Amino acid sequence: MEKKFAILGDIHSNIEALSAVVEDARSRSVTDFVCVGDIVGYNANPNECVDLIRELNCFTVRGNHDHYCAYDESLDDFHPMAASVIAWTRRQLVGDRAQWLKALPLHAFHQGLTLVHSTLDMPERWGYVFDSIEAESHFFYQNTQICFHGHTHVPVIFQKHGANVVRYDPQNIHVSLGRKYFVNTGSVGQPRDNDSRASYCIYDPTQREIQFHRVEYDVQAAQEKIRKAGLPERLAQRISMGR
Ligand code: ZN
Numbered sequence: 001m002e003k004k005f006a007i008l009g010d011i012h013s014n015i016e017a018l019s020a021v022v023e024d025a026r027s028r029s030v031t032d033f034v035c036v037g038d039i040v041g042y043n044a045n046p047n048e049c050v051d052l053i054r055e056l057n058c059f060t061v062r063g064n065h066d067h068y069c070a071y072d073e074s075l076d077d078f079h080p081m082a083a084s085v086i087a088w089t090r091r092q093l094v095g096d097r098a099q100w101l102k103a104l105p106l107h108a109f110h111q112g113l114t115l116v117h118s119t120l121d122m123p124e125r126w127g128y129v130f131d132s133i134e135a136e137s138h139f140f141y142q143n144t145q146i147c148f149h150g151h152t153h154v155p156v157i158f159q160k161h162g163a164n165v166v167r168y169d170p171q172n173i174h175v176s177l178g179r180k181y182f183v184n185t186g187s188v189g190q191p192r193d194n195d196s197r198a199s200y201c202i203y204d205p206t207q208r209e210i211q212f213h214r215v216e217y218d219v220q221a222a223q224e225k226i227r228k229a230g231l232p233e234r235l236a237q238r239i240s241m242g243r
Contacts, residue, residue, distance in 0.1 A: 001031060002031075002205075002206045003031050003032055003111070003205055003206075004028075004029055004030050004031050004032070004202065004203070004204050004205075004206075005030065005031075005032045005033070005034055005111070005113070005202065005203040005204075005205075006021075006022075006025035006028075006030040006032070006033050006034070006200060006201070006202055007034050007035075007036065007115075007148045007183075007185045007200060007201040007202070007203060008021060008033065008034070008035045008036070008058070008185065008188050008200045009035060009036035009037060009038065009063075009117070009148070009149070009150030009151075009184075009185045009186070009187065009188065009200075010036075010037075010038045010063070010150045010151070010153050010185075010186075010187035010188060010189060010190060011035070011038065011039050011040075011049050011053070011187075011188040011189045012038055012039075012040065012041050012042040012043050012049075012065065012187070012188075012189035012190045013039070013040050013041060013042060013043040013044060013045050013046040013048075013049050013089065013189065014042075014043040014045065014049070014188065014189025014190065014198075014217075014222050014239070015043075015045035015048040015049055015052065015222075016217045016218045016219070016221050016222045017188050017189045017198040017215075017217045017222065018049055018052055018053075018188055018189065018198075019052070019217070020198060020215045020216065020217035020218075021188050021198050021200050021215050021217075022052070022056065024200075024213060024215045025200065025202065025213075028202060028213075030202060032059075032111065033053075033056045033057070033058035033059075034058060034059045034060070034110060034111075034113070034115060034148070035053060035058050035059070035060040035061070035115075036060075036061060036063070036115050036116065036117055036148050036149050036150040036151075036185060037060065037061045037062050037063025037064075037066055037104070037117035037150060037151075038063030038064065038065045038066060038117065038150060038151070039053055039060065039063070039065075039066055039101070040065055040066055040069045040089050040093070040101070041063075041065030041066075041068075041069060041082070041085055041086060041089055042065070042082075042085055042189065042190050042235055043189055043190070043222055043225070043226060043231075043235070043239070044222070044225035044226050044228070044229045044231060045225065046069070046089045046092050046093055046097070047092065047093060047094060047095075047097060049189075050093075050097045050100065050101065051097075054100070059108070059110050059111075059115070060104055061104055061105055061106060061107055061108050061115045061116060061117055062101065062104035062105065062106055062117065063117040063150065063151070064117065064118070064126040064151070065082075065086065065089075066101045066104060067101075068086050069086055069089045069090055069093060069098065069101060070093075070098045070099075070101035070102040071102060072090070075087065081232050081234060081235070084231075084232065085231060085232070085235065088229070088231060106123045106124060107120060107123050109143075109144065112144060112146075112205070113144060113146055113147070113148060113203070114142060114143070114144045114146070114147035114148075115147070115148055115149075116147065116148075116149050117149060117150055117151050118149065118150075118151045119134070119135075119137070119138040119149065119151075120138050120140075120141035120142055120147065121137040121138045121140065121141060126151065128151060128152050129149070129151070129152065129158070129182070129184070130152060130154070130156075131167060132158060132165040132166060132167045133165075135158035135160075135165050135167070135182050136160075136165050138158075138182055139158075139160045139165060139180060139182065142180055142182060145175065145179070145180055145181065146175065146180075146181045146183065146203065146210070147180075147181070147182050147183070148183050148184075148185055148201065148203075149182065149183070149184055149185075150184060150185055150186075150187065151184075152184060152192070153186065153187035153190055153191055153192035153193070154184060154186060154192055154193045155170040155184055155185060155186030155193060155199050155201075155212055156168070156169065156170065156183075156184045157169075157170065157171070157173060157181060157182075157183050157184075157210075158181070158182040158183075159173075159179055159180070159181055159182075160179065160180040160181075160182070161178065161179045161180075170186065170199075170212040171212065172209060172210065172211045172212070173209070173210045174208055174209055175208040175209065175210065176208075181210070183201060183210060185199065185200055185201040185212075186199025186200070186201075186212070187199055188200055189222075189239075190238065190239055191239075191242045192238075192242065192243050193242060194241070194242050194243060195214060195242045196219055196239060196240055196241065196242040197214035197215055197216050197217070197242070198214065198215045198216075198217055199212065199213070199214055199215075200212075200213055200215070201213070219239055219240050220240075222236075222239060223236040223237075223239065223240065226239075
């Protein structure tokens with residue numbers, strides 16, 4: 001069977017958003033799911049999101065939230081709000097889920113694609129790639145034609161052609177020979193591009209096409225769970241604003 005990939009990222013314990021995206025991807029005949037990390041953090045359903053990702057047989061790399069929720073390391077470098085949710089998530093993760101998150105690779109070559117949460121330029125430093133200058137140092141390490149990433153929660157395409165790196169807003173792209181693509185899938189569970197709908201990508205290797213998709217989900221249900229869990233109110237507000 002011909003492969004068709006759904007690439008998900010920055011799910012952040014939002015099971016309503018993740019379920020809606022999985023349903024949408026299945027309706028588009030996706031055969032394989034992959035994830036660029038941050039399954040947990042921010043929203044209220046970390047165990048459920050880890051379980052669904054595992055059920056999907058979804059190949060995943062480790063995000064910074066996955067890392068800090070699984071490893072008992074100092075949270076001093078985090079914004080206090082993010083740190084408080086990571087501490088909460090550490091207490092919530094039961095069974096072997098933290099162990100599973102711990103074992104995820106920081107970057108990977110999978111089925112012809114490169115996957116990384118932040119950037120291949122020192123992935124353990126969790127640098128943010130917002131512009132083409134930041135993408136340039138990443139491309140130095142990208143050996144495949146396509147690499148998917150996340151971390152900023154803003155969907156974007158960086159394309160390298162010769163020495164030129166150009167940034168494009170999300171749009172369907174035909175993968176052309178002689179070019180390299182560093183594609184941010186946007187965030188499933190906490191988008192930050194002023195659009196509250198869950199964001200993900202589909203890659204069709206046969207058609208050589210990358211698509212961006214946005215999916216409506218039950219934001220109110222996710223907000224109610226955040227409030228019920230006693231997590232910061234700002235986290236409930238931001239998912240309805242997409243910021
Ligand atoms: Zn994230």
